[in-house]
Amino acid sequence: MDEVLRNMFPSITHGAVRLQVDPLDGTSRQVLVDELDGERCEVMRVGAPEATWVQVPAGDLIAYLRAALNEE
Structure with missing residues (x-):
């Protein structure tokens, strides 16, 4: 698992x-x-102004999550 994502607080x-x-x-x-x-x-x-569900290929998921969680 990615080190940046490992520090996130997960919940369901x-x-x-x-x-x-x-x-x-x-x-x-x-x-x-x-x-x-x-x-x-x-x-x-x-909470993003354009918050909609976006389909992401499983192979790109970690990179997509890192980018989304690092945006200010």
Whole structure:
């Protein structure tokens, strides 16, 4: 697993995994990840103005999550 993602606070909500930068700050950067099948996932950046589910190939998931959680 990626070192940046290893430090995120994971939880399960509505059938998706939520990764949150700061577990004590409900407004911190966070993403929801929902596995569609073995090859694709849907990801949503919670609280982003354009927050919609985006399909991401499983092989690109870690890079996509790192980018989403590092955005300010």
